[in-house]
Amino acid sequence: MNGAAVTTAGLVRDYGHGAGLHGVDLEVPRGGVYGLVGPNGAGKTTLLSIVAGLRRSDAGEVRLSVDAGRVAVCPDTPEFEPWLTAAEVVRQSLGLTARRGRRHRGSTVRDTDGSAPDPVAGVLAEVGLTEAADRRTGGFSRGMKQRLGLAVALVLEPELLVLDEPTSALDPSGRAEVLSLVAGLGRTRTVIFSSHVLADVQRVADTVGVLHRGRLLFQGPVRDLIDRFLQPAWEVRLRDGDEQRLAELLRHQEWVTSVAVTSDGSVRVEAASTAVGERQLPKAIAAADAALISLRPVDADLEAAFLALTGGQRGQRGQRGQRGQRGQRGQYEQREQHERRGQLDADQAGAA
């Protein structure tokens, strides 16, 4: 599983008024899940459509190292003939590609002997649609159509699977199932997965590409993006009274970039790097003679890294959401974002 499955060079598709793609150099490694993230209008669907051969580019080129016949695409809201059942739609998918298979290879994608298990039933079970197999798709909910969209792609056993927002209409349990499925698929083939839900991408993607206003701002391992654009942080919980003493001590440490005592009494510490924080923080706690209850790294998420990279703001979600305590960090984050943007520009200039 070496090399790139998909490469684009200087891909341009100009819709005018800044919309479209402006010189995208995508490199999707062979094998694994590539997460494509970006706000609405960033050009994700255009990029995926060009890669899938559904749209043309104004300039640049797309190189696929897989056979074009082994590429499957699943749009965000798949549509099927409403008068076909789910099983018939999967068989239709096979039938359409079988013609292609006969033409290219003299055989079909799924030419099976009689003893082989039924692939149609298999993929429907995989996406949780066994009970709806004989129901016409006209009555399917959006979530069921998304599952069926995955099934009709999976039945082709593609080498490259392009999934555009495959979980956007699913309930939490359905979302977890599909994400698990996508992560599993990434072990045997190449999956390009676009999503607005950055937590989903972080959960399943090995590599991430950040698309913003038609330009690829970052491309690389998810961990690299987070490490590069977010500073490591820890949450320290101490016995009553010890937190102020520890916070005071930490404020005088050179390796500490930020200290705050949160409303729930824990101390949030941000360090210049993960390595120095992991070494120095336990020493500081010991030096403060504080009674330690717990010490845990704060999960750095892709959303924060994305916002840092694109210059966006976490905004109200950070204040009211699951990480509400981070609201007070807003001012700090914005200041840091400006610094990091400067660092990114310098890095990009250096790379150029």
Added chain:
Amino acid sequence: MNGLSVWRVEWLRLLRTKRLIALLGVFVFFGFAGPLLARYSAQLLKHAGGSGQQVTIILPPPVPADGVAEYVSNALSIGLIVTVVVVAYACSIDAKTALSVFYRTRADRFGDLLVPRFAVSAVGVVGSYLAGLLAAWYETAVLLGNPGTAAMGRTALVGSVFLVFAVAVTALAATLARSTLGTIGYALLALFTLPLLGALPGVSRWLPTELIGASDAFLRHTAADHAQRALAVAVVLTLGCVVAAVRCGARREVR
């Protein structure tokens, strides 16, 4: 092999969407209504006029040709509109973007998608037209007399060729318009304005629309030599429309 062939899907499209029933219903209805209208039109006009009418309309006694001609006239006008609507829904591959993505990312060539839709639609339309013609023939034979097997055979041929031509025009319109309604509009515009070209000297006898009048000439055993030219042009234009539709559709991008 677990796959569902494109031909089978198109057959299911005709059956399950009730479009075949719509086609059969319209053509067979006119098949039974045409001869009735021809047989009793004089009586109908007499009753419609009332007793105080100053003007008396005298119609010639109906002949067997009138019954079938009445059917052909309705079939190739109102039946043509139904045909265009049914075919437009079948051939508008890009009307729904997500459905278009499903088809286009699986088929190797656009022709693999369009040709079965064209062919199965044409079979459905021609089959319905012939079913209506049989109904008209039977009822005409009962009410007015047999118009003759040879004349009926020629009428079946020219009507079928004209309808296949209409299906091809609609298939081409489907690759030019984005929506199904747009397809219907383009196709009807082309089919109903085509006779206007007949105003050009020497052109009218070459037009496919001439086939509509040719069946009447066959039924009344009057000369219809020009039907051969119109038939040839209709066949050539049908093939041309299908080729153009495949090329236009292949060049088109998904929105």
